[in-house]
Amino acid sequence: MPPLKRHIVNRIQANGPMTLAEYMSVCLLHPEHGYYTTQTALGADGDFITAPEISQMFGELVGLSLAQAWLDQGAPSPFMLLELGPGRGTLMADIQRATARVPGFHDAAQLHLVEASPRMRAAQKSALPDADPIWHDDLSTLPDLPTFAVANEFFDALPIRQFQRGQDGWSERVVGLDGDALTLGLTADAPLAPLEHRMADTKDGDIVETCATAEAIIDALTAKIADHGGAALVIDYGDWHSLGDTFQALRGHKTTDPLADPGLADLTAHVDFEALAKAARCAHSRLTPQGVFLERLGITQRAQALATRMSGPALEAHIAAHRRLTHPEEMGHLFKVLGFYPEGATPPPGVEA
DSSP states (O other): OOHHHHHHHHHHHHHOOEEHHHHHHHHHHOTTTOHHHHOOOBSTTSSBOOHHHHOHHHHHHHHHHHHHHHHHTTOOSSEEEEEESOTTSHHHHHHHHHTTTSTTHHHHEEEEEEOOOHHHHHHHHHHOTTTOOEEESSGGGOOSSOEEEEEESOGGGSOOEEEEEETTEEEEEEEEEETTEEEEEEOOOBOOGGGGGGGGSOOTTOEEEEOHHHHHHHHHHHHHHHHHOEEEEEEEEEESSOOSOOOEEEETTEEEOTTTSTTTSEEEOOEEHHHHHHHOSSEEOOOEEHHHHHHHTTHHHHHHHHHTTOOHHHHHHHHHHHHHHHOTTTHHHHEEEEEEEOTTSOOOTTOOO
């Protein structure tokens, strides 16, 4: 039996079934055998690919949106340019390049990255050789500055819990054992105060997912924006509120059983944007499909400008990348954007109040 699975089996045998949040945390973050410690997550040779890896246009337009929000708020100096979960550093490298011509932006910016993985920090350092970023394990050590932030495919990897509605309240879905095999089970029905408001829009058997970690992070991030100014763009797959089982595993760009190979597949769930909005201490935008967000920022015009210097396979790949980022049948509708900004301020370009 692989060592991480043995660790999980031993924990369940000793303590009983574990919540999905506990299971996700162990699988992704175990210091020796966890997914982020041992596996190549991003890119063609990894398990998934994110928008910044598809085309430079994504990061360029996100960067210009944040830069315009900075200008709209009077170009505060100094300010914190922040990314949560920066991956290989591709998004921030594109942001840095696109904002280089915004007068005063780089001189005023202090680059901060929230990243706990030593492997990913090394990749980010390589991608940002001249940026001199400051790394943080979490948001607790961020400075008190105007904060202009982006989180792209960050919240989907945070540990969730699942609750299934029953006749007498809610049962929690938990990971238990059938022999040595991991399996999903249910606790007994019980009233659950935090989900009382979901009784109105669910029926028996429906599943609702919650993520306390995401709400705590949004609380901390938007407190910076409320107190010091700034803006944040959260970009991820999900919808306005959680309904249904979205817990999934990705391995080699294909979905797989999330219980089959602990630590060898990426585990994610759809983001409940309504919960993020309710946790915010500042104003938030309407939830906007990624394709609409990028079109508002001029991605088609940028794509056409870049295309004039391309031909053959490069041009075909460029056209395909534009479609993948924006088309409703690809990432354009599945992925959403939620903006955060101070009460009374203008929303970041690309989203609306």
